[in-house]
Amino acid sequence: MSTWTESTYFPTVTVGDAKIRFVAVGRTADEGDHDIYVTQLPDRPLLYGEWRARYARNGNDFDIEVLDFGLIEPRDFGIPSPLRRLRLDRRERTSVQELVVVLFANEEARNREWPFSGSKARFLGQVFFASNWILV
Numbered sequence: 001m002s003t004w005t006e007s008t009y010f011p012t013v014t015v016g017d018a019k020i021r022f023v024a025v026g027r028t029a030d031e032g033d034h035d036i037y038v039t040q041l042p043d044r045p046l047l048y049g050e051w052r053a054r055y056a057r058n059g060n061d062f063d064i065e066v067l068d069f070g071l072i073e074p075r076d077f078g079i080p081s082p083l084r085r086l087r088l089d090r091r092e093r094t095s096v097q098e099l100v101v102v103l104f105a106n107e108e109a110r111n112r113e114w115p116f117s118g119s120k121a122r123f124l125g126q127v128f129f130a131s132n133w134i135l136v
Contacts, residue, residue, distance in 0.1 A: 001099060003046075003063055007023070007081065008108065009024075009076050009110050009112060009117055010022045010067070010112055010113070010119045011024060011106070011109045011112070013102055013109055014032070015095075015097070015098060015099055015102050016095075017042050018039060018040060018041050018042065018099055018100050019039065019040040019099075020034075020037055020040075020100065020102070021037065021038060021103070021109065022035075022036070022037050022038075022103070022109065022112070022113045023029050023036050023037060023038045023048070023074070024131065025048075025074040025077070026075075027075065027076050028074070028076070028077040028078045029076055029077065029078040029079045030077070030078025030079070031076060031078070031080075032077070032078050032079075034050050034077040034078070035050060035051050035052055035053075036048055036049065036050055036051075036074060036077065037049050037050075037051065037098060037100070037103060037114075039069075039087075041092060041095060044086070044088075044092075045070065045072050045086075046050070046072070046082065047068060047069065047070055047072065047079075047086060047096075048069075048070075048071040048072075048073075048074045049067075049068055049069030049070070049071070049100070049133075050063065050066075050067045050068050050069075050077055050095075050131075051064055051066045051067060051100075052064075052065055052067060053112045053121075054059050054123065054128065060107045060121045060122065061122045061123075061124050061128070062115060062121060062122075062123060062124060063120060063123075063126035063128060064123075064124070064126065064127045064134050065128045065129075065130060066100055066127065066128070066130060067128075067133060068085065068127045068130070068132075068134070069085070069096055069100075069128050069133055069134045070085035070086045070087070070111050070134060071084055071085055071093055072086055074082075075100050082135060085135050086135070087135045087136060088134060088135065088136055089136060090136055092136075093136050094135050096134060097129065097134075098116040098125060100129075101127050104123075104127050105125075110123065117132075
């Protein structure tokens with residue numbers, strides 16, 4: 001099982017016995033740019049999820065949309081197969097959803113990540129979850 005290592009760049013946010021932070025992954029399966037977070041849940045390997053900014057009509061301000069969660073290997077982003085994602089139970093889903101909301105509410109964690117760190121854009125404070133963002 002993978003173990004959590006602290007990042008010198010991205011602050012860790014802890015809720016109960018679970019942790020979450022943003023992470024830089026590097027090259028992914030589709031060689032695309034992916035905005036990724038990593039979690040450590042009790043008795044689970046490190047699990048990765050993807051998010052993106054959902055821009056307002058003005059093209060600068062934004063909310064967040066969580067696209068997916070449950071990848072064990074972060075370089076698998078870009079492979080559209082659910083077989084690459086771990087299934088979680090409903091309690092874990094609730095825990096992950098809470099972790100994600102707390103991460104995006106944490107100003108210290110947010111301000112190290114683009115687009116939060118930009119001077120023009122303003123985070124509007126909403127976090128949306130795509131349908132089927134997590135497998136239960």
